[in-house]
Structures are given as C-alpha cells and as structure tokens.
Amino acid sequence: MLKQYIQFKLGEQSYAVEMSSVREILKPVKVLKLLGAPEFVQGVAKVRDSVITIIDLRKKFGILDTNSENEEPRIVVLECQSESIGLWVNDVVEILETDTIEKIPSLVHYGTITEIIKLEEELIPILNGPRLFTEKIAE
Amino acid sequence: MIEQYAQLVPLIYDALLGKASVALYDCEKYIEVKQGSVIKFPVQSGDTLTEGTGSYNSIHSGKKVVEEIDAHVLGIAYFSVAYPLIENGESIGGMVVAISSEMLHINDKLRDTAHNLASSLEQISAAIENIASSAQDLSTSGLNISQSSQNVYEKAEEMEEVVQYIDSVASDTKLLGLNASIEAARAGEIGRGFGVVASEIRSMAVSSAGSAKDIRKIIHGIRQLISKMTAEMAKLGANTQEVSASIEEIGASIESLTLTAEQLEEMAESL
Numbered sequence: 001m002l003k004q005y006i007q008f009k010l011g012e013q014s015y016a017v018e019m020s021s022v023r024e025i026l027k028p029v030k031v032l033k034l035l036g037a038p039e040f041v042q043g044v045a046k047v048r049d050s051v052i053t054i055i056d057l058r059k060k061f062g063i064l065d066t067n068s069e070n071e072e073p074r075i076v077v078l079e080c081q082s083e084s085i086g087l088w089v090n091d092v093v094e095i096l097e098t099d100t101i102e103k104i105p106s107l108v109h110y111g112t113i114t115e116i117i118k119l120e121e122e123l124i125p126i127l128n129g130p131r132l133f134t135e136k137i138a139e
Numbered sequence: 140m141i142e143q144y145a146q147l148v149p150l151i152y153d154a155l156l157g158k159a160s161v162a163l164y165d166c167e168k169y170i171e172v173k174q175g176s177v178i179k180f181p182v183q184s185g186d187t188l189t190e191g192t193g194s195y196n197s198i199h200s201g202k203k204v205v206e207e208i209d210a211h212v213l214g215i216a217y218f219s220v221a222y223p224l225i226e227n228g229e230s231i232g233g234m235v236v237a238i239s240s241e242m243l244h245i246n247d248k249l250r251d252t253a254h255n256l257a258s259s260l261e262q263i264s265a266a267i268e269n270i271a272s273s274a275q276d277l278s279t280s281g282l283n284i285s286q287s288s289q290n291v292y293e294k295a296e297e298m299e300e301v302v303q304y305i306d307s308v309a310s311d312t313k314l315l316g317l318n319a320s321i322e323a324a325r326a327g328e329i330g331r332g333f334g335v336v337a338s339e340i341r342s343m344a345v346s347s348a349g350s351a352k353d354i355r356k357i358i359h360g361i362r363q364l365i366s367k368m369t370a371e372m373a374k375l376g377a378n379t380q381e382v383s384a385s386i387e388e389i390g391a392s393i394e395s396l397t398l399t400a401e402q403l404e405e406m407a408e409s410l
Contacts, residue, residue: 004324006317019324025317072310092313095320095341 005096008089011063014124021129026075054086078129141165141232165232178217178237197221198230216240253404260397274383292365309348316341
C-alpha cells in the first residue's frame with residue numbers, strides 16, 4: 001500500500017519522514033537559545049500558541065553544510081508522543097508517495113533509521129521521528 | 140656677304156639658353172640652322188625657303204614677321220620672329236628665331252595653379268570641418284548610448300526585484316501546498332480531494348519557481364551584454380577622441396599649406 005513521506009535535505013543528502021508524523025512545515029523562526037542545552041538544540045520558538053524545541057541534526061551527526069543558493073531552509077515539525085519537535089532542514093524537496101520500502105538492521109543509529117525508500121536513482125533513508133529523540137540518542 | 144651673319148647665329152642661340160632654334164637664310168635657302176632643345180625647325184641647312192613661311196615673307200616684305208603658331212605644327216606652341224637683313228635697300232636674306240610660347244604663358248599657369256591649390260585647400264579645409272563636427276556628433280551619440288545602456292541596466296535590476304518577489308511567492312505557495320497536503324492526509328478519506336488540490340498547488344509553485352529561475356538567467360544575460368556594450372562604447376569613445384585629435388592636426392597642416400599657397404599666388408602675381 002502507498003505511503004506518504006516528506007523528503008527533505010540535511011546537507012547534501014536526502015532523508016524522509018513519514019508524513020503522518022509531521023504536524024506542519026514552517027519557515028525558519030526566531031529561536032530563543034537555551035542555556036546549558038546541547039549544541040544540536042538550536043533553542044525554543046513560539047509557533048502560534050505553542051512552544052516547540054528546534055533541533056539541528058547536522059550538528060548532532062556532523063553533517064557538512066552546503067553552499068547551495070537554491071535551498072530554502074525549513075523547520076519540519078514532528079509530533080513525538082505529546083511533544084512537538086522542530087527539525088531544522090536545508091530544504092523540503094517533495095512529498096513522496098511510494099511502497100518500495102526496504103528494511104535495514106535496527107542496530108543502525110539505535111533504530112533512528114529502520115527503513116529506506118528505494119527510488120530509481122537514489123536511496124532515501126527514513127528517519128524515525130519518535131526514535132530520534134529518545135534518551136539514548138540525546139546522550 | 141650674308142655668310143658673315145652666320146657668326147651671329149651661335150650668339151643668339153646661346154643667348155636663348157639653347158632652347159630656341161635659330162636660322163639664317165638668304166633669298167632662296169637656309170644657310171645655317173641651329174636646332175634648339177625645345178623647339179626644332181622642320182628644316183635643315185640647304186633647304187629652300189617655302190612660300191608662306193615667316194622667313195619667306197620677311198624677305199619679300201622687307202619687314203619683321205612675328206607669328207604665333209599653335210601646338211599642332213611642332214607639337215608645342217611657339218613664337219617665330221623673322222627679321223630681314225637689308226643691304227642697300229634690298230633684302231639679302233634674314234634671320235629667324237623660334238621660341239616656345241609656353242615660357243610666355245608660364246606666369247599665367249603658375250598663377251592659375253597657385254589659385255587652384257588655394258581653392259582645393261579651402262575645400263579640404265571645409266571637408267575637415269565637416270568631419271570634425273561629425274566626430275563631435277559621434278562622441279555625443281556615444282555618450283547618449285552609454286546613458287541608455289546604463290538605464291537598461293537599471294531596468295534589468297528592477298526586473299530582478301520583481302522576479303525575486305515572484306520567487307518568494309512561489310516559495311510560500313510551495314510551503315502552503317505542503318502543509319495543505321499534510322492536513323489532507325490527516326483528514327484521511329475525506330481529505331483525498333483536498334489532497335489533489337494541494338498537490339496541484341505544489342506543482343504550480345515548482346513550475347513558477349522554475350520560470351522565475353529562467354527569467355533570472357535571461358536578466359543575467361542582458362546585464363552581461365550591456366556590460367560588454369559599455370566596454371565597447373568606451374573603446375569607441377577613445378577612438379573618436381583619437382580621430383578628433385588627428386583631424387585637428389590635419390587642420391593645422393592644411394592651414395600652413397594654405398598659407399604657402401597664398402604666398403605662391405602672390406609670387407606668381409608679382410612675376
């Protein structure tokens with residue numbers, strides 16, 4: 001059965017998240033830095049009436065930045081349990097609708113990536129939103 | 140008797156710098172003929188006098204005969220002066236001298252030539268003035284073109300601003316489409332139709348962003364062309380200035396030539 005994913009870029013590479021885990025996509029917002037927070041936590045921002053924490057995965061996984069001018073940085077807001085977490089991305093590419101999914105061993109990244117989308121010309125790892133922000137990963 | 144006059148022939152010949160022909164004759168024939176370097180008699184020593192010639196007429200009239208003969212006889216126009224030699228009231232012969240009449244006209248010619256030179260120089264002077272004013276016009280046009288291309292450059296800049304606006308609208312539209320798709324997916328079966336609309340909006344946004352990119356490329360091309368044009372115009376301006384300078388130099392030369400021509404004319408006048 002077809003499932004929908006949101007494809008985005010972190011550095012040069014494409015990743016995807018399940019669309020059902022995404023609440024919305026935002027333009028970059030003004031962020032309040034949090035004292036003592038790890039470097040990959042950009043800070044918190046007020047979006048409408050709620051406050052979301054914004055995470056920069058590039059800092060966490062050592063992803064090199066790009067110099068492309070065609071990118072439009074966005075924040076993908078994920079719903080993790082009852083919390084909202086904003087994922088800073090270089091660009092949101094498209095919505096993918098596919099069923100060509102492959103499983104990969106769960107020991108990779110403690111299960112942050114368990115599946116991969118197989119397209120004709122590229123492979124797009126699917127980030128597992130809720131798993132990304134478990135205590136183990138945050139360490 | 141007449142033979143004694145033969146001594147005079149070289150004297151007259153030399154006095155006329157060897158250019159003129161001198162001949163001595165008695166009543167029947169030419170006794171001595173000395174051919175000049177410019178005018179040559181069509182007769183030789185010993186030839187008989189022909190009826191109708193100046194020499195013949197001078198003997199029979201007992202008076203000097205002056206004739207001006209045009210170029211078709213000897214290939215060059217000349218004067219001939221025949222003097223009879225009279226002893227005891229009778230003509231015993233005569234002497235004839237033929238000298239190129241060019242020499243007599245040379246003053247006129249010189250004056251005419253100097254005059255022509257002066258008037259030609261005047262024409263050249265006028266032409267150069269025209270060229271100088273054309274060069275000036277050229278320079279003005281060049282400045283105008285430079286100004287216009289600067290204007291076009293600025294317009295292209297304005298156009299780029301508009302394209303930037305289109306770009307940002309396209310970007311916002313894409314975001315809107317994405318969020319609409321997310322909402323549609325959340326609504327499940329009910330949101331399916333809305334999802335299609337959202338997807339259309341997204342593809343529209345992508346294609347307008349693409350068009351904006353194309354326009355930007357075109358604008359970039361225009362600006363490059365204008366930059367090239369401006370550089371060429373600068374070269375043209377420099378060349379025009381060189382031409383103006385050269386024309387000025389030529390004008391100065393012509394002025395001094397005109398002065399020389401005037402002096403020449405005065406000299407010819409006073410000859």
